[in-house]
Amino acid sequence: MTSSGSRTVRLTVAQALVRFLAAQYSERDGVERRLVPGIFGIFGHGNVAGVGQALLQAQVQAEESGGGDSVTARPVTDPASGELPYYMARNEQGAVNAAAAFAKTTNRLQALAVTASIGPGSTNMITGAALATTNRLPVLLLPSDIFATRYPDPVLQQLEDPRTLDISVNDAFKPVSRYWDRINRPEQLVPSALAAMRVLADPAETGAVTICLPQDVQAEAFDWPEEFFRKRVWHVARPVPEPAALDRALAVIASAKKPLVVAGGGVIYSGASEALREFATATGIPVADTQAGKGAINWDHRCAVGGVGSTGNSAANTLAREADVVIGIGTRYSDFTTASHTIFANPDVRFVNVNVVPFDAAKHSATMLVADAGEALSALQAGLDGFRVEESYAQRAVDLDAEWQKVVDECYHRDQTPLPAQTEVFGALNELMGEDDVVINAAGSMPGDLQCLWRASTPEQYHLEYAYSCMGYEIPAAMGVRMAKGEQGQVVAIVGDGTYQMLPMEIATIVAERLKVIFVLLQNHGFASIGALSESRGSQRFGTKYRMRNEQTGRLDGENIPFDLAANAASWGAQVLTCHGMDEFRENYRRAEGMDGPVVLYIETDLYGPNPPGSAWWDVPVSQVSELESTQLASKEYEEEKAAQRHYL
Template sequence: MKTQKLSCSHALIKYLIAQKIFINEKKLPLFAGAFGIYGHGNVACIGQAMEEYQNELPGYRGHHEQNMALTGIGYARAMRRKQIFIATSSIGPGATNMVTAAAVALSNRLPILLLPGDTFASRFPDPVLQQVENFNSPTETQNDSFKAVSKYFDRITRPEQILTSLPQAVQVMLDQAECGPAIISMSQDVQGEAFDYPEIFFEEQIHEIRRIHPDQNQLKKSADVIKNSKQPIIISGGGVLYSEAEKELSEFAKKHNIPVTTTVMGIGCMDKDDPYYIGPIGCLGVGSSNSLSKDTDLALAIGNKLGDFTTGSWTNFNNPDFKLVSINAARFDVTKHRAIPVVGDAKITLVELSKLLGDWQAPINWYDRAIKERKKWDEYVEKESGPTNQEIPTYAHAIGAVYRNADPSD
């Protein structure tokens, strides 16, 4: 087996560069770039490697560790979890500044690869600058705080450990159900240690995001419950966007005559002028959606975590016969609040569920009410945010002007 002697940091960056993904039939880097704030915990090794590979992995200087990680998370969301950003920091407060960002990524099921510097694996120079010593457990450092807010965590204490750790981290970040932040905590001395890495470790690898197919028994049970409903709504979340199921959602709503609401993360899953789109639901929602939710007897939640800002801490649903069907790739989310679960990818599941529903449609009077509620809300918004002769327009007027001039797909 052919090998290449590299420092751990150079091998790490070279591996990340070799990871690719197809987006719109075009091969692109899986890791679009890296943010870095450099201190003694990462500048001499990771920083050096990033400088040498700048043309293949663009590096950007951050001004605050939390901010650069949050920016990377926002990029991943905009790219529908198909491309990932990297953020690296020094040890100490530089690392712990990224803990909050990791929590945001975990909460919103978004990928980010964090590479915080860590203490020396040898412990010889302890305590290094900004090291938080644990008097009772010398193996623990401040970077252990990432464990509570990560989907994957590993501390690299030998250079060869990245051979198994990096592929695991990549798979977690690309998994529909497990997607979230991955943290590879890099011991300072190990970053610079050389190892004979197998050359195949650096071969180009093209990734695909595996779609989870639903179980037929779960589909049938859900279809039976939906057919018995008289006043159903759909609550569409970010999972619809990540699955690229906008077309399937619109067709499903039209075929089965079901009004569609969205979570905050699901905004954009339907054009604002779609005849079945009623608006966001919950604490940050609109009057039309929240009015319907009071009387709905069934909510079909698609790709969302059913947080309290969506459900209004469950004050939104007042019908005593209310039932919940949840479609989600993640087992953890799909079983919340005693929902009837369908574990599966949103795009595939909507198509399969529609086949089982056949020609069934929700009653026309329920849809008519949804349209009236939306019209009523739109008239209220227009009244409060429409054109004005006021010398200084209100915040609502400014937002209204932006909204009226926006493209339906914005």
């Protein structure tokens, strides 16, 4: 008993944390769900006897009580036992990537935890933490830490700093986390855990949440108040527009002759796609999308004009250049969306930004509307009752999009031999996949092709991680998406040979969890995106092909490296179907749909494309001084393009 008379239970810090997490719920629109329904991890000496023991104990207790859901890979939704299902990843970064993809698929209403051992195990998670925070996705990271007592000092894998004994490698998580704490005494867990849950459930502040756990503290016993373990429901807010701010936004939009909506990921996370469609239908305002926002409005809606920015299409980018008012909804305006501050070219352009994050709402000197996307769209539509763009402008958007769709059809059906362009693979997938299926990608030349070509029918269909554009994301992300979707639809990850080599080992985790995923593995023997960028910037594709060292030149420009990625995928336990050409690819995709477990469709594509025609710029500086003629020419072109760059003031 404590001095206040409340009941206590004696548990270790790790046991208390597991029990606490099992009792946390999120709620939005009246629906409750487990906030942290499972945990990824890899055990080492830093956490195997702390968090590892706590997870084992919870699982054994769940089995004895008949509760839990550990026989399936789908995280539990409401276990009476207090179990926190455990999933063994093969790489700590892969585990965080999977957790981020899970959170994205659940519209940020749930977050998986990830535990790692001290030192390299924990620092492996830093890249994943940066990905989650950059993408505004909730993940809970539990890195093990040095001894709080400092008796074993330095402990194995400890970084020593001669300035202070109070720094460990886990301090590196601070700049990439939205919340960070270190538990040096058991009682510190109570306020820290509560603060962590608040950030995980906050749509504006969310990202990586890091609670560092010294390995001795994990195993330390403490008398915890039972109230700490009661069920808690964290309500995910839908902030409504402030009336005066709404009036200001309405005044700007009503004055527009050529308004354009830029729909970002916030529309999808809010579940506001229907509200966006209704707003566009009522006002006639064209709607462009970002990578995160693709599918927020169905591609065949009369007002939909597709991707905008550096990797956007000519229809959306033409309208962006002419727009006098840009209505950004749930977008953070990355450099790809603004084409490095060149695409919104109207000298009198003004911005109205709807966002739950004031930091993003204020960008480009905008008229700010800090609110939930769905609430804001409903309020804007009501306030604009009777407003509609001129029919000539609405028809111009329709005509521009129709012209672009002809380009899409050309890119999808090139019938190129002997090796197809990757756009033909995308076209086949776009035609074969259903509305409940999900396509996943993150890095290389593929996100650019997909943004301007993919015809997304639903908000769930298009899963691109392009805020951090992290190579190696796709394979673990497919695991996270499948865990979030259960058995619904197909999960298809498109993986280039470059990104495949980063994190292929999570295929083994997917096999172990008996998850159905289809991987489309494109082999073109090089980095297609960076190779093309290198060539356009005068660097002649240097260092971007997978080649043997040439004994004559001393460079990596010899014959192809004789690796076999199809055999490698099979070695992890996946079923592999090799595709020779597009007809066989289509046949094998249909076969893969009916197969159990992970299936890899392996196909070779042309390194040189062709890719879709570009219609915007991206700022990648070129050497101002060079002895190479190719670089000199690129530098001149760069300065000409850069002249259009501007601040939006």
